[in-house]
Amino acid sequence: MAHRQGLTDLDAKSGASGVDSSVGACVGDCPRCCAKVTEEQMRTIFSSASATKITGVTQAFNSAFEKFELNRCLRKAHFFAQIQQEVGASISVMAEDLHYREAGLLKNFEYFRKHPEEAKLYGKTDEHGADPEAIGNRAYADRNGNGNIESGDGWKYRGRGFIQITGKETYQNVQNQIDARYPGSGIDIMTNLESTLEPKGGMISAMAYWRWKKLNDRADNGDTGEHVDKITDIVNYYTHTRAERRANFDTTKVVFKVAECTNRPK
Template sequence: MPITQQQLLQILPQARQVAGFFVPALNAAMSRFKIDSPVRMAAFIAQVGHESGQLTRMVENLNYSAQGLLATWPSRFTAQTAAAVARQPEKIANIVYAGRMGNTLPGDGWKYRGRGLIQLTGANNYRAAGAALGLDLVNHPELVEQQETAALVAGWFWQSNGLNELADAGQFDKITRAINGGLNGQADRLALRDAAVKVLA
């Protein structure tokens, strides 16, 4: 049961400018990755809706203040180093993502920063998603910013992390942890999920 543009906008009203582009992309991804029941679709739309600012942001915002850097990555910054790179997204990415998630070369942190509907991050994840989808995301990470690829990557991540099964079991907190690493923004995620459940019922 594909989602319609009207239904999507009832759940994600801020997506008005892009909904027409995203509806076919989301439907293709949900069909391919078995996100095919109201409970699975509601969880998926809620999570990608939250992660992407209701489909309006396809690239991670790394424009942090010094205080924001210290609050978000206390183990990676001192007051002095945070002040030196505040509001410089490329430098920030290359510090916070260096030497992890498969990032080994200078500049990999920025090259493989979070993109798409679920913020694919790190060279290893770009490599894995690209291999699964038959796309060269290692050399062309910017593809993940495009609606069709963003939706496919989100669907691939969802299925490969067992999130359909967690949705079936009502384990929404566990879905958020798998995507976010914690429960950041959970109130908004739950509100979007509840809206989606009503619309898709």
């Protein structure tokens, strides 16, 4: 009941909060497609985040959403449904820690299935803790543009950010999008990997990833659970949280008034 009350309050206040204030020329006639997001909207989506994080996320998105063409109500709803699942209601942005148990390494990574003795050596057992750096360098070696085990790329380019960017090639492709679409942003995730854990760097790199993977096109296809799943296939194919992402979208499509949008693709 409290959750639905929050949405009702948001809807009642949206006219006064600036949600309908266009920040640029829109395709179509919906005044909300190119409107900046508000802190009210972000508080509804990230219900337990601190005021500082809400402000940071709001400002970061508003600085760049038109550059990455997140300028339709439906695109915003799909984007934030995924981000909400990746960082949680409190916006807890973390790097992949890789503290796997031996059994987890054998289940999740081909390298360790081929080298089970190393799963026991580096994974957590009853005798010792995990060695996450050694795990990352083996699990992600020679994948997604990473070098071999000795290069250290697997650990260096492990998953980070509002959408978990993983692998040197992925980091570089995301940075290429930032450079092309938002020059002067001050964000360089290749030289400052940890910037993906901060509100501005995390949000902008997630938007760049979204544009690079052409997820706006998928978002434009519709507003059913099946459409959410097709985006999840790209963001996190192996996740066990498909139902949660669909539930998130049930919230975000109300937050962004998708049903009222007059600029939905036919």
